[in-house]
Amino acid sequence: MGQTYAEKVLGRAVGRPVHSGEICVADVDFVMIQDINGPRTVEILDELGARSLHAPEKALIVLDHFAPPPTVESAGFHARLRAAGRKFGVSVADVGEGICHQLVLERGKALPGHLVVGTDSHSCTYGATGAFGTSMGASETAIALMTGKVWLRIPASLKVSLEGSLQPGVCGKDVMLALMRILGEDGGDYLALEFGGPGVASLGMSDRATIASLAVESSAKAGLFPPDRITLDWLASIGASPDPSLIVAPDPDAVYSREIVIDLDRLAPQVALPPSIDNVVTVSEAEPVKIDGVFIGTCTNARLEDYRMVAAILKGRKVAQGVRCICFPASRSIQLRMIEEGITQTLVEAGCMVMAPSCGPCAGLHSGLVAAGDVVVSTGSRNYPGRMGDDGSRIYLASPATAAASAVTGRLTDPRTLEVVRQ
């Protein structure tokens, strides 16, 4: 019987062919630790008396959620994580370097066919390059750091077949919101989403990272893009060399739990209405609510390609009176390119606050929380009540283009209704 992509990748990690449903112990290729669950991970290493790690060079500690620390307590977390990095010989990406998942991708640590785990639920982002990326809690992360192994259940896979190609004003975020409408918050539970079909060729790595990052919002274990020419070209551009024997594809006779087809030719900009990410309609169907704020950032949508779309809409325009627009690039290298390309200039002239790389207010941690009654368009991944502050606020999840267009008009706006400067 044919194997899914997930079965092939996990089979290598386990050391023998595997079948969905089996519980196995697998070797981990890379471990990412961030500053929300990292402190507990380090505490457990101490509790277990760990003196050294299995492969410290295959781990990265990232200080991104509390970057820079908004409280004395979180500053303490960072101090402890830096100390752990020194003690165990693990690299630490300090405040301002970038959001954890973006750094793992940029530094070539998520390679096709590898098992990459992280203490952050959006570790599924690594599926963009064809790594099996998935999230783990602090306890199992500590044990993975000590032993190089995790126990896991091999998931069944759900096939997402993409046809056609993305139209102007539409991007990866819209693809995934449309999929969330079909799947629902639990439609991917215990499954690996596997993306394929001719439409994948119209998705660059940035769009793939957006789509993969949101797999967890359907409770999926992973969101996988089997490597293709686009993957290999992107990896070459960052100087990463994947193992050619790990460039595999799902078998044509692989068995999937379900197949969902999405026609990109007919895909319009989408929005997830509060209070959940599966409460999706097209932006043009949604009521053009008056908004108070726009948040452009997060591991989902803060890459250079996202900011180019934002700048194209904001160029020569102003953020509407009474609306605040706060932007966070996903990494320092993106921040530098934004400066070089004049994007930062455009955003600041339009009236945006352009911040340093950080998770910021996505999880209500700092730098732009919201009050009762606030209506915000966010490029993030979650909009349950209280996510970004008061539970009387309302968060609309959308693409960077929709967010930028809404910032200009002061209402939830379809970006295709504004003329943009083609770059």
Add this chain to the structure above:
Amino acid sequence: MKLSGPAIVLGNNINTGVVLAARYMSKQGDPKSLIPHMFETIDPGIPGRLPGSILVAGNNFGVGSIREIVPVLLREAGVRAIVARSFSRGFYRNATNLGLPLAEAEVPGTAERDLMEIDLDTGMVRNLTRGVEAQTAPLPEIMRRILAEGGLVPFFKKYGSLT
């Protein structure tokens, strides 16, 4: 072993950020000080009813962030077990790894404060108040062993490896 307690009934897709908002992650000190903040956007009265309770939820309990503090606090607050029609996979792993018993079952008609009972050996879930029962699938071996030791860290301390 049987666990029993009054039901606290919850809906579908209960996000871990709704069990405890992410912003409390910057608090230090005794995790128990966070218990009053649990479920505060659903019903601020829930923390007072958690001791000795059994949560009875719909689909996809625990979707969202995989912060271990969430099952830790549920346990510290005195929740005996969680019954749900389904669990989000990240929470399922975390709760198992923290020794919090879960039962994937649907017990229709369960109302607030109904007396629930879970038999961890047979996997039978009962609503004793209404006389309704549901059979859960047997837990995989490794999960039973982890739960038996009270969690992954005690398991690892005892056996020194995952196998």
